Structures are given as C-alpha cells and as structure tokens.
Amino acid sequence: MLRPKRSTIKVGCELLKNSILTILSFLFLISCKQVDNSENRLVSVIPKPQSAILHRGYFSLGSQTQVKFDLANLSIKSVADQTIEWIRTCNFSEAGKGTIELLIDNQADLKLSGYRLLVQKRRIRITAKEPSGLFYGIQTLRQLMAANPGGKIPCLDITDYPAFGWRGLMLDCSRTFLPKAYILKYIDRLALIKMNVLHLHLTDDQGWRIEIRKYPELARICSNFDPQYPGEVNGFYTQDDIREIVAYASKNYITVVPEIEMPGHSTEIFAAYPDLSCKGNKSVIFPYFKGPGVTGDILCAGNDSVYVFMENVLREVIALFPSEYIHIGGDEAPKESWQNCRKCQNRIQSEGLKGEAELQSYFIRRMEKFIHSQGRKLIGWDEILEGGLAENAAVMSWRGVQGGIDAAKMGHSVVMSPTSHCYFDYSYETTSTEKVYSYLPVPKELPIEQSKFILGAQANMWTHIARTETAIDAQIFPRLFALAEVLWTNPVVRDYADLERRIGVKSAEIK
Numbered sequence: 001m002l003r004p005k006r007s008t009i010k011v012g013c014e015l016l017k018n019s020i021l022t023i024l025s026f027l028f029l030i031s032c033k034q035v036d037n038s039e040n041r042l043v044s045v046i047p048k049p050q051s052a053i054l055h056r057g058y059f060s061l062g063s064q065t066q067v068k069f070d071l072a073n074l075s076i077k078s079v080a081d082q083t084i085e086w087i088r089t090c091n092f093s094e095a096g097k098g099t100i101e102l103l104i105d106n107q108a109d110l111k112l113s114g115y116r117l118l119v120q121k122r123r124i125r126i127t128a129k130e131p132s133g134l135f136y137g138i139q140t141l142r143q144l145m146a147a148n149p150g151g152k153i154p155c156l157d158i159t160d161y162p163a164f165g166w167r168g169l170m171l172d173c174s175r176t177f178l179p180k181a182y183i184l185k186y187i188d189r190l191a192l193i194k195m196n197v198l199h200l201h202l203t204d205d206q207g208w209r210i211e212i213r214k215y216p217e218l219a220r221i222c223s224n225f226d227p228q229y230p231g232e233v234n235g236f237y238t239q240d241d242i243r244e245i246v247a248y249a250s251k252n253y254i255t256v257v258p259e260i261e262m263p264g265h266s267t268e269i270f271a272a273y274p275d276l277s278c279k280g281n282k283s284v285i286f287p288y289f290k291g292p293g294v295t296g297d298i299l300c301a302g303n304d305s306v307y308v309f310m311e312n313v314l315r316e317v318i319a320l321f322p323s324e325y326i327h328i329g330g331d332e333a334p335k336e337s338w339q340n341c342r343k344c345q346n347r348i349q350s351e352g353l354k355g356e357a358e359l360q361s362y363f364i365r366r367m368e369k370f371i372h373s374q375g376r377k378l379i380g381w382d383e384i385l386e387g388g389l390a391e392n393a394a395v396m397s398w399r400g401v402q403g404g405i406d407a408a409k410m411g412h413s414v415v416m417s418p419t420s421h422c423y424f425d426y427s428y429e430t431t432s433t434e435k436v437y438s439y440l441p442v443p444k445e446l447p448i449e450q451s452k453f454i455l456g457a458q459a460n461m462w463t464h465i466a467r468t469e470t471a472i473d474a475q476i477f478p479r480l481f482a483l484a485e486v487l488w489t490n491p492v493v494r495d496y497a498d499l500e501r502r503i504g505v506k507s508a509e510i511k
C-alpha cells in the first residue's frame, strides 16, 4: 500500500531543499486536507521553531492525559506541576488518552535551553538537557493546543533552541506605576513566547517604586504624586510584592532585572533626601521634575553620603533580586550641577580626574566595585562608557548600536536595545512590527570572534506617553511577537509574511 509522503515544514538554510520540501508539502496538502489544517496550526507557534517536521495524525489531549516524569528529579517537578495544572484548565472536546513524557537527558544532542518535542498518536515526549528546555517545549505545546480547538495536537517532530540568551522586555514602572497584577500578567505573556528577561525600571524622576526598609521615605514620599497632576499614579512595590514577582518569574524561567537609576534621573529622591543633590535644596516639592526628558539636578558625586545611600539601597535590592545583573541606569546625566558644585569639583581634583565625564565614570566604577563585592554584575545604559567603562560592567546599548559595538570590542557583555528597533514607546509609524522583525542583534560591523559578547536584545517600553494598561499593551503587541522571534529563531528561518499570519492567531491568545 502506498503511504502518503510526509508533509514537511523544514526550516533550514538550503534553498533548493526548501523548494523541494515546499512542493512535497503542497502535493501532500492536495491529497490530504486533514494535514492542511495541521500545517496551519503548526505555523501558528511564535517564536517559530528552528526545525519542525509534520507527520500524519494527531494526539488527542484531554483531561485524562497523563504527565509522566522522573519523580526523583526535583528540577522537573515545577514544570511537571505546571503542565498538569495547564491540562486541568484547558477545555477539551474529548477525554483524551496517552501520555506527556517530560525527560531530562544530559546526553541528548540539544543546545542550551533547547528541546525536542515529539508528538505521536499515543504519546508526546519532550526531551531537554535542562528544565528550561522542558518548559519551552511545554510553551510550544500550549500554543499548539490553543491553535487546535478540542485538543487535537498534530503529530510532529520539533527540534528547537534559542538563538540568544537575553530575550528581554523593559517595563517602565516609574513614569507610570504598573500594578503587581499587571507585572504578573506580563510574566505569563513573556513565558508563552519564550522570553526570559523582565527588566523593571523601578526608579526615575517621576517616582520611586520599590520599598527600601532602611529608607522608608523613598516609598512613602517619592512614589506619592500630588493629586493636582491628573493621570499620575501613586504606588510602589512592597518587598513582599517584589518577592512574589521574582518567585513567579523564576517559575516561568524569567529573570527579573531591577534598575535603580543613578546618578541622573534621580530627582524624585530629593523630595525626601534633598541633601543628596548638589544643591541640597530643602525646598524641593514633589513632583520635582515632570519629564519626559532630562533634568539638570542629579546625585552629587562629591558627597560620600550618596555612595553610602546607594550601597544601602542596592544591598536590599540585591537581597530581593537573584538576577546576575543589577542595572544602575547611568544614562542622561547632565553635568551642569557637577560643574557648579564645590564637592564635585573637589572630588575631581582629589581623584585626579580630567573632568565631569570621568567623574561619572568614577561614580559608576564605585558602584560596580560594590555590586561586584556582592557577587553580582553591573549593567548600565551606554553612557557608562563615557570617561572609561568599569572593569566588569555590561552595557545596554540604546543610543544606536555603537555603544554595544565599542563595549563588545573591549570584551564586555552587551544587551542591544537601540531606539531604531527596540523602543516600543515609539509610534508604529516610526517603528513598525516589520521593522522590529528585520532587526539583527549582532551588528555586521562586529568581528565574529566578538559577537559572543552580544547576549541578546530587549524591547524598552517607557511609559511617559502611553499611561494606561490598554495603551501600553497596544504599544508592546504585536511588536513583541516580532522581537521574540528575532531573539529565538535563526534569521534563515524567519519570514515576515508568515509571522503576520501567526500573529493573527496569537493576538487573541496573549490577552
């Protein structure tokens, strides 16, 4: 008996092979409409798997489906529990049969955080080298399930892995305070599309949003807006809120990177602690600065109390966030107040610095030394390159890509986030989803041996214009679908028209 040929959506770099496979797929689609539907379902996964082969038939997922895993392997338990819970909450048309096997195999031919998802008629098997791989396999399964009403998962064989290790989104919870429930919702959304970094911009001129036990006035005063400014949202995260966010993110294989801005973007601090500014002006009334943009007053780099204060803040931040990287901002710090400050000028002289740019570098180096002494790494916006980059610092390149290129050439880790492709507060006219999708995080100018320093990229969502959850969501999606795929799927596999089709399916799912 003649068996129908396999329909194959093979993602690879050989054009000819692809063409042949496309023709085979087409022939098979003509002969079997059932697989036609399955094929559409398969391509609705975002980010697109590196390699996927479709077979005939389907696995029927239902409430009776068993999840099998090695009970002795505690590292899988969390993923297994989440899988069981997910199955419990799905709507199925059938009771379902068969099993989902979660398998850790250290010898498997898989990349870091990669997985193989094999769907057969009676069995789904996800194999990975580490639990994160299993987790990503489950996310693919969740997407397949959502696109296949009734729980009929097409038989297929997916081998998948991320192109980059840093797949991030920054949410600005200072300009607009974003409630904890909204942050948790974003963790769900990021997990579903296999993103793994949530960077929280916790402090800025417009509000300090994290409780610091040693300085309770930061939360009490500096997060509290005057009601005469409509649209402003008061609020901060308690340390318990932060612990809940971090734990939930961790369960979803997402690292929460905290950002505490210094020495610029910090006037909100002066509402409670005016002595930390160069002017030491006690008449500061909050909100001190109404942004967006940059204010001239920044933390005094000549005052030792500033360093003590910031180290105490960071000590509590480090205790709350297990992230390898602690973000200290470092951007947009105008130097006029330092130029006119006796303490800052004394510091320049006593440290033998050449001027204010080197004073900024001195400030960041001191912070880097402290963060390093706590077993963590400093990351900052690309201005931290000015006046000399601190020894172990990583750079987040936002003013284009040059900062990232310079840092990588010096052997420093880099996260790319250029305004051209990654600023999601910009309008869609400026930065369309298609433009985001065209982004290549490793700049062409960078020699190949230094490309390893590009950890990945992230989208930045500043909240000075879009200030409601609905408006912020509309800025982020669908562009984040595009960036998720840029960071996960190899460029040879990417296809924008195909992404648009999948976005049509996924947009409902991400709500």
Ligand SMILES: [Zn+2]
Pocket: 277, 278, 299, 300, 301, 302, 303, 337, 338, 341, 342, 343, 344
């Ligand atoms: Zn000063």
